[in-house]
Amino acid sequence: MRVLRTIVQTLFLAGVVALLARGLSGLTPNTCETYCPFGGLVAIFPLAKYRAYTCALTEFNVALLVSLIVLTFATKKSFCSWICPLGTVQEWIGRAGKKAFGRYIRVPSMPDKTLMLLRYAVLIAVPVLTYTVWKYDLGFRAFDPFYILFTWGGHETAAFSVYIVIGVLAAAFFLPFAWCRYLCPLGAAMDPLSRAGGLRLRRNAETCTDCGRCDKACPHAIPVSSVEEVTARNCTNCMECVEECPEKGALELSWFGK
Ligand code: SF4
Numbered sequence: 001m002r003v004l005r006t007i008v009q010t011l012f013l014a015g016v017v018a019l020l021a022r023g024l025s026g027l028t029p030n031t032c033e034t035y036c037p038f039g040g041l042v043a044i045f046p047l048a049k050y051r052a053y054t055c056a057l058t059e060f061n062v063a064l065l066v067s068l069i070v071l072t073f074a075t076k077k078s079f080c081s082w083i084c085p086l087g088t089v090q091e092w093i094g095r096a097g098k099k100a101f102g103r104y105i106r107v108p109s110m111p112d113k114t115l116m117l118l119r120y121a122v123l124i125a126v127p128v129l130t131y132t133v134w135k136y137d138l139g140f141r142a143f144d145p146f147y148i149l150f151t152w153g154g155h156e157t158a159a160f161s162v163y164i165v166i167g168v169l170a171a172a173f174f175l176p177f178a179w180c181r182y183l184c185p186l187g188a189a190m191d192p193l194s195r196a197g198g199l200r201l202r203r204n205a206e207t208c209t210d211c212g213r214c215d216k217a218c219p220h221a222i223p224v225s226s227v228e229e230v231t232a233r234n235c236t237n238c239m240e241c242v243e244e245c246p247e248k249g250a251l252e253l254s255w256f257g258k
């Protein structure tokens with residue numbers, strides 16, 4: 001499963017890098033934001049009110065948003081660990097950090113839970129600022145590490161934007177998926193659907209030996225060994241816990257109960 005996931009991640013990352021190369025060489029006006037489902041979310045309000053798209057957003061962004069909703073309903077947040085190129089880059093950096101420190105660094109529960117609320121603040125702030133302060137322009141570009149990185153500092157970014165990318169990538173080394181965990185508005189938007197998602201991971205207490213290897217393997221700090229079913233909203237179905245589990249059948253996947 002890990003090999004398959006790495007292949008899928010690499011293909012999506014290669015796709016966005018190829019798009020970047022084509023954009024830089026002037027072969028296409030499209031950028032990574034053309035393929036961003038979060039754009040679909042930002043587009044909803046002006047589309048409903050004015051029947052117009054905001055700035056560079058198109059119906060394709062809305063179609064991607066709908067696809068993401070269906071995917072999340074079917075597989076929870078698999079998008080984050082299988083498709084999102086920014087997630088892939090962070091994961092690979094996080095693995096380097098794990099090697100350097102010998103384990104994933106964890107933030108204590110209380111500050112961790114508090115910081116996770118920031119994602120909802122970003123989720124609300126981006127559309128509100130887009131429709132008010134930024135006057136329907138995509139002002140979030142200057143703060144969006146996905147856009148800044150995969151357009152290589154595209155238009156409407158600022159001098160500070162590069163520091164945002166450096167900060168996000170550096171943070172991923174010390175704290176796995178720091179951006180996704182604390183600031184990603186798309187991840188926050190997926191939370192409610194993710195909880196209802198059809199792809200479920202259960203721990204079989206009869207075959208589990210409580211060795212705790214799954215806990216150490218989880219880049220999202222989910223205490224897999226102490227739950228019957230992984231219902232944490234930040235589980236991305238990366239299957240790292242399953243890969244590490246030495247007991248056959250101790251962790252089992254089901255899809256809508258089957
Ligand atoms: S619980 Fe398992 S599948 Fe979910 S994020 Fe952690 S390691 Fe990945």
Ligand code: SF4
Nearest residue numbers: 208209211212214245
């Ligand atoms: S790695 Fe497997 S056997 Fe060990 S605690 Fe986790 S589920 Fe149980």
